[in-house]
Each structure stands twice: as C-alpha cells, then as structure tokens.
Amino acid sequence: MPDPSADAARGPLGIVSLPDRPISPWWALGRRILAALAILVGTVMLVYFDRGGYRDGNDPTNTISLIDAIYYTTVTLSTTGYGDIAPVTDGARLVNAFVITPARIAFLVLLIGTTLEVLASQGREMFRVARWRRKMGQHVVVVGYGTKGSSAVKTLVTNGLDLENVVVVDPKGSAMQEAHADGLAVVTGDATRRDVLRRAGVETAEQVIITTDSDAANVLATLTVRQLNPDAYIVSSVREQENAPLMKQSGANSVITSSDAVGRLLGLSSLSPSLGSVMEDLLSYGAGLEVAERDLLVSEVGKQPQTLPDQVIAVVRDEKVYRYFDPVVTLLARGDRLVVVRPAKEQPWAPRPGTHGEELAGDQE
The missing domain is CATH 3.40.50.720 (NAD(P)-binding Rossmann-like Domain)
Known part of the structure; x- marks a missing residue:
C-alpha cells in the first residue's frame, strides 16, 4: 500500500522545475503585502489616537477624523505628502520622526522591493527553463x-x-x-x-x-x-x-x-558467498571490479580477445554481441567494441581508451 505521506507535497503537474528552486515568490509577495497592511493599519491607529496633535489646514474646525487619519497615513507612507494635514505638537512630530518615518521606509521596501524581487525571480526562472530547453x-x-x-x-x-x-x-x-x-x-x-x-x-x-x-x-x-x-x-x-x-x-x-x-543474486550468494560477493562487486561502481564497454585500440586489431590486458567477456560487432569465445570474433577487427571486466580504478596495464594517447581503431585515418 503506498505511503500517503510520500505524496504529501506535490509539484505542479507537467511543469518543468529545475534544482535549487527557491520558495515561491508569490507566497513571499503575499506575506509582505500582509506586513505592509499591518504597517498601514498600525500607523492609522497611531495618528488617530494622537489626533489632537495634528492640524487640518482645510478644515476650519481642525477636527481630525478616522478618514483624515487614513488619508494622512497613506499620503505620508507613499511619500506623496500634500501638507494639508501636519503634526503641530512636539509629541506628534517626534512620533513622525522616530515611528512613522521608519514605517514609511519599511512600507516602501516591502512593496517596491518585493515587486522587483518577484519580477526578477520569475524572469530568472523563465530564463533558466528557456536556456535549459535550448540545450536539451x-x-x-x-x-x-x-x-x-x-x-x-x-x-x-x-x-x-x-x-x-x-x-x-x-x-x-x-x-x-x-x-x-x-x-x-x-x-x-x-x-x-x-x-x-x-x-x-x-x-x-x-x-x-x-x-x-x-x-x-x-x-x-x-x-x-x-x-x-x-x-x-x-x-x-x-x-x-x-x-x-x-x-x-x-x-x-x-x-x-x-x-x-x-533472486538470482540471492541464490548465488547462498550457494557460494564468494561468487555472490563478486557479482555484487561487478554491479557496484567506483571500487573493486567493473563491467565496461570500450572502443578497440589500433594496437589491439588482429589480436585474440583473450590476449588483451582487460578481461574481455564479449565483443560487439555490427550491432551484435558475441561472447569472447565465439568463432566469429576469434580475431578482433576495426569497428569492434569490447565488453570487459577490469579494475574500477585505472591501472598501468589496463589503460582506458584515450587516457594515454592511444589511437582508437574506429578513428578516421
């Protein structure tokens, strides 16, 4: 039975996603908009509670309402600053200097900076995917x-x-x-x-x-x-x-x-632990023995598979695979490829093709 927890987080179906993808920029934008709204609401309440320290030049009664507080906050945080409503008391001016001004800076950074970040992130991701597709x-x-x-x-x-x-x-x-x-x-x-x-x-x-x-x-x-x-x-x-x-x-x-x-590997290991160990070694990569396919070297043309430094187990000729003892491949010919067993790490007596300047038998003359 499949584990439902393994499928808890699914990506968008059919969408190419490249490694090291950052957190969704839209989620970051949503969080920052909420933070900006919190700054806006907090500043409105601060101005309204201290409304006695402000003067409205367009209102003869000099009464600051909640709407006036909202208006003053929006034009102040957006740096528009029409000047019709202004702080007149020392307390209101200090609040503007040390509270509202930092809030204005944070407000602008959240909105403008996040918008640019979203556009840049989306652009970078689109560019990465487009470049990846061109290279495919x-x-x-x-x-x-x-x-x-x-x-x-x-x-x-x-x-x-x-x-x-x-x-x-x-x-x-x-x-x-x-x-x-x-x-x-x-x-x-x-x-x-x-x-x-x-x-x-x-x-x-x-x-x-x-x-x-x-x-x-x-x-x-x-x-x-x-x-x-x-x-x-x-x-x-x-x-x-x-x-x-x-x-x-x-x-x-x-x-x-x-x-x-x-099942075969388990059976071999049961019959002969040594044989099972060798088979497991052949199936693993990077240590011990490895099975590999390589090109034939010019110096190996005309030789018998058994005489080569690598332990040849099969020869690929004309897209067909022959075992090393098959009479068809008694002598190696140009165009052959070899399936060999050899040390995973290169040894002087078993050079990998091309690592010592050898000429491959399939190269153009």
Missing part, C-alpha cells in the same frame, strides 16, 4: 526516481554523463525533492501522459529509462515514449519475468527483470 537534445529521460532510477542516474553520471543532460519524470513530490537535491531537472507528472513526456523532451531524447514500481505503468509509458520518439533507446524494468515479452513488444530495446535479478 540527445539527453536521457528517467521515468521514476526511486531506488532503481536514482541508481541508474548515478551510474550514468559516474560514467561521464553531465547532470544537465538528465531529466527526471515522476509524479511524487518526494521524488522531486530528492532529484533536486541531486542537481537534476524534474518534470512532475504521470509519464503515461503525452504532454508530460513532451515537456521532458522525450521527442529529442537519446535514451529513456523507465523504472516505476508498476509493470502496467512501465508498459504504457514505453508505448507512449515509442510513439513520440521511434529512435530513442528505451531501457525498462519489470518486476516479473512474465511481463518482459510484453515490454519488448511495447517498444523497449532492453528489459531488466528486477525480481529475477535479485
């Missing part, structure tokens, strides 16, 4: 920012993807807060809706990762993404293996079965 293209859209989604983003970023090229789509306010804390742009809304996906720039996205907690939602989101962008590479997760074929038919290029993967 060939980016990655992540649908669902739970444990799987955040882990996928972390893996992409640690492998060189810029945070600005990742957009999260999630309807939950808690997910928006977590994504913003990680420096990511968020579109708050249901990823099965076309308008929400369009705001996330799915039509120009290079890759889409779909990781909601519902297989049905994942299928529908995959169908919608594929209709909007026939060329996007879609990676989707399913909880149950029986739903994987349906996900493929919906347009997903790659389907990851979370329950089977976790």
Whole structure:
C-alpha cells in the first residue's frame, strides 16, 4: 500500500522545475503585502489616537477624523505628502520622526522591493527553463526516481554523463525533492501522459529509462515514449519475468527483470558467498571490479580477445554481441567494441581508451 505521506507535497503537474528552486515568490509577495497592511493599519491607529496633535489646514474646525487619519497615513507612507494635514505638537512630530518615518521606509521596501524581487525571480526562472530547453537534445529521460532510477542516474553520471543532460519524470513530490537535491531537472507528472513526456523532451531524447514500481505503468509509458520518439533507446524494468515479452513488444530495446535479478543474486550468494560477493562487486561502481564497454585500440586489431590486458567477456560487432569465445570474433577487427571486466580504478596495464594517447581503431585515418 503506498505511503500517503510520500505524496504529501506535490509539484505542479507537467511543469518543468529545475534544482535549487527557491520558495515561491508569490507566497513571499503575499506575506509582505500582509506586513505592509499591518504597517498601514498600525500607523492609522497611531495618528488617530494622537489626533489632537495634528492640524487640518482645510478644515476650519481642525477636527481630525478616522478618514483624515487614513488619508494622512497613506499620503505620508507613499511619500506623496500634500501638507494639508501636519503634526503641530512636539509629541506628534517626534512620533513622525522616530515611528512613522521608519514605517514609511519599511512600507516602501516591502512593496517596491518585493515587486522587483518577484519580477526578477520569475524572469530568472523563465530564463533558466528557456536556456535549459535550448540545450536539451540527445539527453536521457528517467521515468521514476526511486531506488532503481536514482541508481541508474548515478551510474550514468559516474560514467561521464553531465547532470544537465538528465531529466527526471515522476509524479511524487518526494521524488522531486530528492532529484533536486541531486542537481537534476524534474518534470512532475504521470509519464503515461503525452504532454508530460513532451515537456521532458522525450521527442529529442537519446535514451529513456523507465523504472516505476508498476509493470502496467512501465508498459504504457514505453508505448507512449515509442510513439513520440521511434529512435530513442528505451531501457525498462519489470518486476516479473512474465511481463518482459510484453515490454519488448511495447517498444523497449532492453528489459531488466528486477525480481529475477535479485533472486538470482540471492541464490548465488547462498550457494557460494564468494561468487555472490563478486557479482555484487561487478554491479557496484567506483571500487573493486567493473563491467565496461570500450572502443578497440589500433594496437589491439588482429589480436585474440583473450590476449588483451582487460578481461574481455564479449565483443560487439555490427550491432551484435558475441561472447569472447565465439568463432566469429576469434580475431578482433576495426569497428569492434569490447565488453570487459577490469579494475574500477585505472591501472598501468589496463589503460582506458584515450587516457594515454592511444589511437582508437574506429578513428578516421
């Protein structure tokens, strides 16, 4: 059963929100207007209670009414100052000097300063979103920012993807807060809706990762993404293996079965704790071993996969994946890409392509 507290704070649906968004300027404006009204009412009451210390040059009876107090307060706080009503006693003049004048300054700062702040904040936010949209293209859209989604983003970023090229789509306010804390742009809304996906720039996205907690939602989101962008590479997760074929038919290029993967890892760990530890190491990033795909170096052309410094486990040739022992890839050729297991930290005997000035086999001659 979903936790209602997780959805307590929801952002505006379908609206792009960038990280580190400040408190709503309209809420700040409302609070400051209330403060300005409080200053206005307080000054009116102060003048009215001390009405004997004021003189009205347009009233022969020299009587200061409540309306006169309101009139004097408004023209004084707004710095208009017609001068027809003026303080004449020492007490009234001291109140004007040490109470009403500071109140006038505070009043102007609250109204004029806040108006400028609202306009500037709205303008800055609109400019940021417009600039973000102009830079979008060939980016990655992540649908669902739970444990799987955040882990996928972390893996992409640690492998060189810029945070600005990742957009999260999630309807939950808690997910928006977590994504913003990680420096990511968020579109708050249901990823099965076309308008929400369009705001996330799915039509120009290079890759889409779909990781909601519902297989049905994942299928529908995959169908919608594929209709909007026939060329996007879609990676989707399913909880149950029986739903994987349906996900493929919906347009997903790659389907990851979370329950089977976790179950297999648990079984391996039970049969062999050492094997389970190695598998967990391969799935984690930044320490120990890592699985990576890299370009073939010129110096490696014509060699056998088993002879390379990296432990080659597969060769990608003509968009097909071959295991390292397949006769098709007995000798490596230009254009091949290697799937390898190697230390997470670079070692002298296992250079990463391009880090030591190596020439890639796919480079133009």
